[in-house]
Amino acid sequence: MEVKKVEKLLSGKKILIMGAANKRSIAWGCAQAMLDNGAELIFTYQNERLKKSLLRLVSNEERLVECDVSKDESIAQAFATISEKFGKIDGIVHAIAFAKKDELAGDIMNSSREGYALAQDISAYSLIAVAKYAIKLLKNPASIVTLTYFGSERAIPNYNVMGVAKAALEANVRYLARDMAKYGVRVNAISAGAVKTLAVTGVKDHGELLRISEERTVDGKSVTTKEIGGTAAFLVSDLSTGVVGDTIYVDKGVHLI
Ligand SMILES: NC(=O)c1ccc[n+]([C@@H]2O[C@H](COP(=O)([O-])OP(=O)(O)OC[C@H]3O[C@@H](n4cnc5c(N)ncnc54)[C@H](O)[C@@H]3O)[C@@H](O)[C@H]2O)c1
Numbered sequence: 001m002e003v004k005k006v007e008k009l010l011s012g013k014k015i016l017i018m019g020a021a022n023k024r025s026i027a028w029g030c031a032q033a034m035l036d037n038g039a040e041l042i043f044t045y046q047n048e049r050l051k052k053s054l055l056r057l058v059s060n061e062e063r064l065v066e067c068d069v070s071k072d073e074s075i076a077q078a079f080a081t082i083s084e085k086f087g088k089i090d091g092i093v094h095a096i097a098f099a100k101k102d103e104l105a106g107d108i109m110n111s112s113r114e115g116y117a118l119a120q121d122i123s124a125y126s127l128i129a130v131a132k133y134a135i136k137l138l139k140n141p142a143s144i145v146t147l148t149y150f151g152s153e154r155a156i157p158n159y160n161v162m163g164v165a166k167a168a169l170e171a172n173v174r175y176l177a178r179d180m181a182k183y184g185v186r187v188n189a190i191s192a193g194a195v196k197t198l199a200v201t202g203v204k205d206h207g208e209l210l211r212i213s214e215e216r217t218v219d220g221k222s223v224t225t226k227e228i229g230g231t232a233a234f235l236v237s238d239l240s241t242g243v244v245g246d247t248i249y250v251d252k253g254v255h256l257i
Contacts, residue, residue, distance in 0.1 A: 007038070008037050008038030009037040009038065009233065009237050009239070010034055010037040010038045010039035010233060010236065010237055011037075011038035011039075012038075013038075013039045013040070013090040013091065013236065013237075014039070014040045014041075014042065014086060014087075014088075014089045014090050014091075015034055015039045015040070015041055015042070015089065015090060015091045015092070015093065015236055016041075016042045016043075016044065016082065016089050016091070016092045016093070016134075017030060017031050017034075017041055017042070017043045017044070017093045017095070018043075018044045018067065018069075018092065018093060018094050018095060018096055018130070019044075019093070019094065019095030019096040019147075020043055020045075020054055020057065020058075020095070021045075021046075021050055021053055021054070021197075021198050022053050022054075022056075022057070022198065023056075023057060024195075024196065024197045024198065024225070025095065025197055025198070025225070026095050026147055026192060026195065026197060026225050026228050026229075027093060027095035028057060028225060029224065029225025029226045029227075029228050029229035029232075030093045030095065030145075030225075030228065030229040030232040030233070031043070031057075031093075031229070032225075032226055032229055033226060033229030033230045033232060033233040034229065034232070034233050034236070036233075037233050037237070039233075039236075041058075041063065042063050042065065042082060042086055042089070043058055043063055043064050043065070044064075044065050044066065044067035044078055045064055045065075045066060045067070046066075046067070046068055046069075047066070047068060048066075051064060051066070062085070065078050065081050065082055065085075066078060069096055069122060069126035069129060069130065070121060070122055070126075072129065072133075075129050075130060075133045076133050078133075079133040079134055079136075079137055082137060083136070083137050088137055088138065088139045089134075089137055089138060089139065089142070090138075090139050090141075090142050090143070090236065091138075091142055091143040091144065091145070091236035092130065092134060092138075092142075092143075092144045092145070093145050093146075093147075093232055093236070094126070094127050094130055094144065094145065094146040094147070095146070095147045096122065096123070096126055097119075097122065097123035097147075097162065097165070097166075097199055098118070098119065098122040098123060098199075099115065099118065099119035099122075099123065099160075099161050099162045099165070099202065100115050100118065100119075101202050101204075102115070103115035103116070103118075103119060103160060103161045103162075104158050104159065104160060104161070104162060104202050104203045104204055105158050105160075105203075105204035106158065106160075106204070108160040108161070108164075111160060111161050115161060116161050116164070119161040119162055119164070119165040120161075120164070120165050120168060123162065123165035123166065123168075123169060124165045124166075124168035124169040124172055125168075125172075127144075127146050127169060127172050127173070127176065128172055128176065130144075131144065131176050131180060131185075131187070135180070135183060135185070138183065138184075138185050139184075140183060140184030140185070141184040141185070141186070141238075141241065142183075142184060142185045142186070143185070143186045143187075143188070143235055143236045143237075143240070144176070144180075144185060144186070144187045144188075145187075145188055145189070145190060145232050145235045145236060146169060146173060146187075146188075146189045146190075147189065147190055147192055147228075148166045148169050148170055148173075148189045148190070148191045148192070148247060149162075149163075149166050149191060149192060149194070150191055150193075150249075150251065150254065150255050151163035151166055152164075152166035152167040152169070152170055152191075153167070153255075156209070157205065157208075157209070158203050158204040158205060158209075159203060159209075162203075169189065170189055170247050173187050173188060173189045173245055173246075173247065174245045176245075177244050177245030178245065181244065186235075186240075186241070186243065186244050186245075187244070187245060188235050188240075188243055188244070188245065188246050188247070188248065189246070189247040189248070190228060190231050190232060190235070190247070190248055190249075190250050191247050191248065191249045191250070191251065191255070192223065192228045192250050192251060193213055193217065193222060193223035193228075193249075193250065193251030193252055193254050194209055194210050194213035194214075194222065194251075194254075195210075195222055195223060195224070195225055195228075196210055197225075210222070213251075213254055216253075216254045216257045217251070217252035217253055217254055218252055218253040218257075219252065221252070222252070223250060223251055223252045227250060227252075228250045231248060231250045235248070
């Protein structure tokens with residue numbers, strides 16, 4: 001009798017994870033879910049400090065590539081390095097956002113022009129920049145997944161410029177999904193529930209934000225980064241080929257209640 005090899009959901013898929021800063025990062029939850037499902041992973045890090053942090057999670061330095069999304073040269077160099085070392089890839093998780101702390105407090109009228117632009121640049125435009133430099137490297141079919149938050153739709157206290165950036169990011173997903181379809185690339189977003197990560201601690205009164213979010217889940221327990229990662233694994237897999245340009249909530253029902 002012929003013994004069949006058991007294939008996992010992401011066996012043979014090479015996925016690039018952008019934005020894993022430490023073990024609490026949503027990107028790290030995505031990485032774990034993808035590893036469990038048989039994917040081969042490559043990681044980008046923002047700078048040397050974050051590389052050190054990431055090395056505590058991923059011992060194989062060969063798999064880590066520097067990429068600061070605020071600089072086109074850095075993105076171009078990162079994708080050139082990835083191409084040289086790993087060849088074509090099947091998917092990208094973009095889990096990157098930034099706004100200055102003083103933009104994530106108080107009234108949005110006090111946002112500065114620079115602070116607003118910076119949040120847009122790193123948190124929304126970067127998806128377009130990544131798509132632009134990645135296009136030659138992505139297989140056909142391939143899948144890009146980004147991370148957004150409900151603050152794009154509702155005025156969440158103190159979230160301010162980041163909420164506006166997330167609304168732009170979700171629009172970017174729709175336009176990119178339309179324009180990348182001809183290359184066989186799907187683009188989608190996950191609207192994740194609030195979880196305690198480094199990024200959240202930049203928001204004033206984030207303790208209250210996390211407490212209220214947890215209270216409003218259907219079972220009173222916050223979504224985990226692994227649960228968010230499970231949906232990311234689905235979105236980079238061939239199970240989701242019909243999902244295009246969409247934003248999927250993974251927040252245990254917070255957006256309903
Ligand atoms: N934590 C939450 O509650 C929550 C909820 C919904 C969506 N999100 C989104 O998930 C994504 C990941 O955030 P997280 O919560 O895991 O926090 P995190 O702090 O662990 O990750 C943010 C990442 O963005 C990276 N980054 C920032 N500026 C960069 C730059 N110039 N170049 C390259 N990388 C840069 C950081 O290095 C870090 O790895 C973000 O888009 C965030 O808005 C978070």
